[in-house]
Amino acid sequence: MADVLVCVKRVPDITEEVVLSEDGLSVDGRRSGFTMSAHEECAVELAVQATAASGGQATVMTIGDAEAVEQLRNALAVGCTAATHVLGEPFAFGPADVASEIAAVVRDHEAEGRSHDLVLLGNDAADSGDFQVGIRLAYELGRPVVNGASTVVIEDSPEGPVVVAVGEGPEGQETYRVTLPAVVTIREGGVEPRYPSVPGRLKAKKVPIEERQPVAEPKGGGRVKMTLPPPTPSAVTILGEGPAAASAVVDVFEKLGVLAK
Amino acid sequence: MILTLVETDLEGAAIEVSLEAVTFARDLSAAGNGVPVDAVVIGDVSDHLRGELAAYGVRKIHRVSGDGVAAYSGAGWASALQTVLKAAGSVVLMAAGTDRGTELMAHVAARSGASMAANVLSFSGLSPFVVTRQVVGGAAMEEMNLHQRPAVFTVAGHAVEAKPADASGAGEIVEHTPTVAPEDLRAAVVSTSQPEADESGDLTSAKVVVGAGRGVGGADKFDDVVALADLLGGAIGVSRVVTSAGWRPHHEQVGQTGSRISPDLYIPCGISGAIQHWAGCSSAKTILAINSDAEAPMVTRATYAVIGDLHEILPAINEEIRNRGYGA
Ligand SMILES: Cc1cc2nc3c(=O)[nH]c(=O)nc-3n(C[C@H](O)[C@H](O)[C@H](O)COP(=O)(O)OP(=O)(O)OC[C@H]3O[C@@H](n4cnc5c(N)ncnc54)[C@H](O)[C@@H]3O)c2cc1C
Ligand SMILES: Nc1ncnc2c1ncn2[C@@H]1O[C@H](COP(=O)(O)O)[C@@H](O)[C@H]1O
Numbered sequence: 326m327a328d329v330l331v332c333v334k335r336v337p338d339i340t341e342e343v344v345l346s347e348d349g350l351s352v353d354g355r356r357s358g359f360t361m362s363a364h365e366e367c368a369v370e371l372a373v374q375a376t377a378a379s380g381g382q383a384t385v386m387t388i389g390d391a392e393a394v395e396q397l398r399n400a401l402a403v404g405c406t407a408a409t410h411v412l413g414e415p416f417a418f419g420p421a422d423v424a425s426e427i428a429a430v431v432r433d434h435e436a437e438g439r440s441h442d443l444v445l446l447g448n449d450a451a452d453s454g455d456f457q458v459g460i461r462l463a464y465e466l467g468r469p470v471v472n473g474a475s476t477v478v479i480e481d482s483p484e485g486p487v488v489v490a491v492g493e494g495p496e497g498q499e500t501y502r503v504t505l506p507a508v509v510t511i512r513e514g515g516v517e518p519r520y521p522s523v524p525g526r527l528k529a530k531k532v533p534i535e536e537r538q539p540v541a542e543p544k545g546g547g548r549v550k551m552t553l554p555p556p557t558p559s560a561v562t563i564l565g566e567g568p569a570a571a572s573a574v575v576d577v578f579e580k581l582g583v584l585a586k
Numbered sequence: 587m588i589l590t591l592v593e594t595d596l597e598g599a600a601i602e603v604s605l606e607a608v609t610f611a612r613d614l615s616a617a618g619n620g621v622p623v624d625a626v627v628i629g630d631v632s633d634h635l636r637g638e639l640a641a642y643g644v645r646k647i648h649r650v651s652g653d654g655v656a657a658y659s660g661a662g663w664a665s666a667l668q669t670v671l672k673a674a675g676s677v678v679l680m681a682a683g684t685d686r687g688t689e690l691m692a693h694v695a696a697r698s699g700a701s702m703a704a705n706v707l708s709f710s711g712l713s714p715f716v717v718t719r720q721v722v723g724g725a726a727m728e729e730m731n732l733h734q735r736p737a738v739f740t741v742a743g744h745a746v747e748a749k750p751a752d753a754s755g756a757g758e759i760v761e762h763t764p765t766v767a768p769e770d771l772r773a774a775v776v777s778t779s780q781p782e783a784d785e786s787g788d789l790t791s792a793k794v795v796v797g798a799g800r801g802v803g804g805a806d807k808f809d810d811v812v813a814l815a816d817l818l819g820g821a822i823g824v825s826r827v828v829t830s831a832g833w834r835p836h837h838e839q840v841g842q843t844g845s846r847i848s849p850d851l852y853i854p855c856g857i858s859g860a861i862q863h864w865a866g867c868s869s870a871k872t873i874l875a876i877n878s879d880a881e882a883p884m885v886t887r888a889t890y891a892v893i894g895d896l897h898e899i900l901p902a903i904n905e906e907i908r909n910r911g912y913g914a
Pocket of ligand 2: 332333334335362364365386387388389415418420423445446447448449450451453454455456457458459
């Protein structure tokens, strides 16, 4: 039976324009709405799959403000079975702060008899893009870490349970086999995150969420301020809509001389 | 001293983004009274690579080999890099912002209790050392204070242009065979699948590139894209979503962590145009985007665009090309 902890972050859902807070220290998501990154959605799915098979717990956790409970409920609605909310302003926490807070949750749960054999995180958070929380967490916990895997499967071995993690490396697909406990960061692409069902949502509402305070005052990540790049004016010529535009497209190919008889 | 991790391709040559990082290191050195620029390579250093790095102004090439780094492991390689960092007395360690470069810098930073800045574009001051880096998937920039030593960071792909130095460096090879602790080898690569044969021709020198993104919808849905590339005698270039999903091989990826292309014509199909993708295709002379979303950044930045479902549009284009008697 495997027990998995998956770490998610509430981030602004940027598909259009990015707006910064007045102090330039965070992205203002009030207009765009909030989500978790695609990497983390895949990590949640993998946590649910890995525990569903064995009957273990999939616990989701976040460090975030009161509203971040939305992301926890969403993860519960797709199959996580427990949730922990560390209440704090996420942009005040640098990657090392986040790693220490996650490590504290792992240790405290372990002391209560719930050992998170596998901790899954995203490869990088969609807003701060620090690319390091999972690795720092591994050192805090003294565990091995695989970075940027797209699938994970827990298997039994003579040495005890192992996680088999597969990801894209510079020379092809790479496979790791690591004895648990371990940390793995996930890159999207290996699994299709499921949509929550109505019963799933109802069930999620009833799960009690463990709330806790940060164990330490955050030191921050060295951010001075954020800025936006200047907008680029568009000069596009729309050739048309749908298959009807084919003729205009091939006219352009002829004009550019990219076709050969 | 400034130490840059240089990654190599299957032929053992430095990858372009690593040469960009060395170029960045030289700029840093110039701002810091000419402190020496060294490189570190894990694995073989061919004569070609040595010459290349010397031309980029590298003083010493620290070559790391031995059992500890035989198979890839983030912690193992990082421990080796730390050994070199100490032996060389370096205060700055940097790498290109590739997946591996970023991972290794994060490991070294975590091990040395230092900060790590991912995807740096430029620096504005040396004391305090302040860098500007990409955040929010490249949609915003962050000024960040990197005050601890060593200063550890990655350079965003294609943020600077790779340029050889005015004066060559000595390119002297210094050998290191560090011992790596067993606990740092607990998560090592146990097998790597064979890289797929490159059928697409050389992406970086192609005159026409047909691009494919998430909008294509699956590994088995590339027929129309491949047919168009064939009719135009072009190469295929894809977004990272496509390589991560395993629909197409990694060497076809265009962007910050893939190739930079500069064709006469780029035809991105079902690619939104995220800044990291744009970094690899912005030097295309003409861009003709095919996308169902008229507001997608790739569409607004393109020269021409067709709005709609690529699986309806591409067959019509391919048929029209054949009807006009091209590509028999
Ligand atoms: C550090 C870092 C490095 C990165 N490096 C790279 C890199 O090198 N290269 C890269 O590409 N990305 C890179 N990325 C990822 C990048 O941020 C984007 O996530 C990625 O480029 C998006 O790929 P996409 O355009 O295929 O998918 P999406 O952004 O999901 O866009 C899909 C597009 O397809 C359109 N579409 C959907 N269905 C259809 C249809 N039927 N017909 C027509 N259009 C359709 C949609 O309108 C949309 O515009 C990097 C990210 C980070 C953080
Ligand atoms: N505030 C947070 N709460 C929970 N998990 C987080 C938080 N910040 C980052 N993470 C996790 O760490 C991963 C990498 O983040 P980063 O190193 O900041 O890019 C994310 O994908 C999350 O899984």
